[in-house]
Amino acid sequence: MIQDVQTRPVGALRPARGRVRIERPRPRRDARELLIQTGVVVLAVIVWYLFTLTPLAQNARMPGPVQTIVRFGELAVTEPFWVAIGATVLAWALALLLSIVVGIPVGLAIGRSKRAQDSTHFAIDFLRTIPALALVPLLLLLMGPSLGMVVSAAFLTAVWPVLIQSIYAGRLADPALHQMARSFRLSRWDRVRYVLTPDALAFIWPGLRLAVTASLLSTVAAQLIGAAPGIGSAILLAQLSDRTDSLFAYVLAACFLGLMINALLMWAQRKVLWWHPSMRDRTK
């Protein structure tokens, strides 16, 4: 969900590194909304606690909110915890980087040529439907339960949205802007930097968003399946040693990680796409 752009009063122009930015007033209902949301979260936690009292939860040895938080706190001061988090973030970032470095240039190039699109159409269509996680057993055989295996699996999942959106960008990026850039005789580098890139970025961005979350999901899943170091294997270990509280603590950690990455994404989106029409009308 895209949140409202914040703070300054309407019409306040503030140069930001050479770019003009018009800020919008924060809607009055923000405070009230936040209150309600907090209330709902508290309610959810209470429901969780009550649920742990049921025989079903008791049988499954499900930990309650307090237990989970406590265990989380215990783990958060140990080294293995942060090693697991670190390994996950590292794998996620590498896979994402690879996806960008491979996906965007290749996608843009394909997008610009109809022949290239035709040639690769079937291949892309076919390959993207293969779940990369199904390849983990194979990757395990080839690379063992290593960082490389995890990154490969995550890359093979995350590259597709980036590639496909980049193809769109190559194909549909506004020709009027190209012409304008050329008519102003901007140097090629300037052209790329000021016109083509922002314009293409608007197309590519949804793919990047998907790739960010897909990379995280695949990273943890690959770690789980292949017992490679990271949150995934920590969860697996917790389950095997029947420590349900550790299990939940790590799930919570994964959740926090996901939320932080999401927040990062939203911040980046505001910075990068502040000009885009879909971002301008944020008064929902």
Next chain:
Amino acid sequence: MTDLSTPAIFGVTPAQAGPILSLNGMSFSYGTNQVLSDINVDVARGEFLCIVGPSGTGKTTLLQNLAGLRSPTSGSIEFAGERVTGPPAQLAVVFQDYSRSLLPWMTAVDNVALPLKSAGVSRRERHDRALIALAEVGLEGADEKYPWQLSGGMQQRVALARALAYEPAAILMDEPFASVDAQTRADLEDLTLRVRDHLGITVILVTHDIDEAVYLSDRVLVLSGKPATVAEIIDVDLGRGRDQIDTKATPEFAELRSRVYRLIRRSAAD
């Protein structure tokens, strides 16, 4: 085949007297910003009333109030003898942007029949009524087409047919011909006149085009100023059976046109 020429079907029985629509001291403000002030007018049954005014005077706001989408902040609007608190059942609206007022996933005939479905009319009957309405606006044969397969003028005809099939006592039109080319506009204007003459319904049309207002109406209501009030209600005595060329060539037409234009110019200068 139902005979649409009997005024009784459209809720206008000759015996009924009294205006179909009454605005009594009607005002409207958005918060502290007053847009409309003390509008008074009675619209007779079967009358063709055009509302004109400079852009931004609040014609749209007035229309929204008439349609029951907003409520006046003071004063009242009465339709068919009852106070308007929501969209009246006997009023149909034709919007300016036809491409966004028709449902693209439904054929023309289904679009026309939808309000009838909500009104509880049987499938057979509403289909028939829709076809008749489409024929009335000159679109027989286009019923199975989708709106986006039709030209702008034809789409607006579908919107008009939808209003007609609804069998309202009055039709409200919001700058309905602003988005079509001049030739289509002339055709649609004449169509509207024909329909009114044929069916005896009341038409209230909001427009910024002065020629159109004078050509179509029995009376022209000129809005002016900020906040908008009734500058004048001008009687248009050009009779029935108007013609795009002949009527517009008469000195009476020119005189009326100038009157309206002057009023608007004067109020715009204020």
Next chain:
Amino acid sequence: MKTRKRPWARALTEIIWFSWLPVAAFVLIWIFSGMSTSFYLPSAQVVLEQTWQVWFVEGGIAENLVPSLIRLVAGFALAVALGVGFGVLLGLVRPLESAVRPLTDAARTIPGAALLPIAIMFFGLGDAMKIAMIAFISMWPILLNTIEGVRSIDPTLRSVMATFRITRRDRFQHVFLPQAMPQVFAGARIGLAISIAVMVVVEMFGTPGGIGYFIRHAQQTFRVVDMWTGLVILGIFGYLLNILFRILERRVLHWYHAMIAQAQGASA
């Protein structure tokens, strides 16, 4: 670039452009895998022969693929029902959507794999767990897209609904739902891809049966060729499902595609 070729020549050119790469790739793979000495990368010929043998001759389709398919369809259908159902609700009732947003944000960012042990905790290792996982994880893109689709009602259309006094039911059936359909399908397409991935993963952990289990089990018992046959079948299976989905989409959204095509043609 219009050349003066005859229509059949033009069609042939198209076919060639679309097929040369896949064909060349296949040939290259055939040749190079045949020369492969790695135990883990068997020759394509052997893999294809084994695929035929295991899956078609020995009834592998019925034994492993069909159960997978059934679970997938069940899970995906549930995902669509939940996603559209809640999507419409949250889309139309804004205060509700904003109130539960922290919960939905959290729920959809939890990596699905992290949920697997929890699902096993409550549902065991059987079909219930697998279907629940598929449904829960796949429903989010559908949910989010439905919310967007339902909210993107044109204000003019709203006025039309109001002035013609369209009933609530008719509004839902004839306006909100069709309006949201393109978005719903976009979400469902993503949901389908996710469903397939989740299906494979849960089968690697749950009770025996299904294509995920087959692949995992083959890997664990070092039957590398069998593992590859599983991957081949999975690839074909996924691809066919997507084609089916696209056919369905073209049917339901025929008005939408035609409308877009018309608009593009007009502005060309």
